[in-house]
Amino acid sequence: MDFFDCNACFGVSQVPLSLRQAATAEELVQEMEFCGISEALVYHAAMRDDAPYVGNELLTEAIRGFKNLHGSWAIAPCQTGEQEPPPAFLRRMRRHGIRALRAFPSKHRYLLDGIAFGPLFRLLAKRKVPLFLSVSESSGGRSGWALVEQLLLEFPSLVLVATDHGPWGDDRFFRPLLERFKGLRIDISRYELDG
The missing domain is CATH 3.40.250 (Oxidized Rhodanese; domain 1)
Known part of the structure; x- marks a missing residue:
């Protein structure tokens, strides 16, 4: 295998x-x-x-x-000049064989929403490019699963991979979201086992 x-x-x-x-x-x-x-x-x-x-x-x-x-x-907001506008950014991704994107909004101090990223997220959703987001991140007063929910409510077709959560009780947060949003994926790399 x-x-x-x-x-x-x-x-x-x-x-x-x-x-x-x-x-x-x-x-x-x-x-x-x-x-x-x-x-x-x-x-x-x-x-x-x-x-x-x-x-x-x-x-x-x-x-x-x-x-x-x-x-x-x-990713970073293209409005700051640190990243090209979405079409050019996606072309550069393709040239370098980049398959997915990651967001670190609290670490890099930006709002992860449609105002800052709308054009990029619409292109990602259309092309099914995954966006990885740690549930330990926060943005605009929302954090964890509430941030995941807010992002998917705004971009319901986005393929979003929620990372950095554990097995103890998080399913009560993500199961309703999985039911509603077909593009939500759950990373299980933090589900450690002894043995």
Whole structure:
């Protein structure tokens, strides 16, 4: 059986973690081989901890030549000039083989809504490009599953992958959302087992 990890990260985090980190793409591939994972959708810690454009460039360079690593980039509002307007951004994604996007609104201080991202999210929904969002993020006074709900109410066709939640009681939050929004996906990488 082949395994595909949709939420893998490499790069040294600025926030100390108790778990071992893969500092490079090479180290990540070694860990994947050890765990029996064939391919992965990856992001660089710098796109979360530093700035989207910094991490995006580091990721693009680092995974070049790795056929089993598929990149994802972080977003920022194009109104600040840090990211191109949506059509140009998607063309650049395609050129670099980027398969998904990630949002870190509380870490990078922006509102994750239609005012800042409407044109981009409409294109993502049309093209079924997934947007990854941690339920530990917040934006505009909403956080966690309430932020996921707000985003999907505004963009019901968006493919949104909710990450960084655990198995204890979160299903009461996400089951009603799964019923209503066909594009919502739930990442289960935090469902750790002893053994």
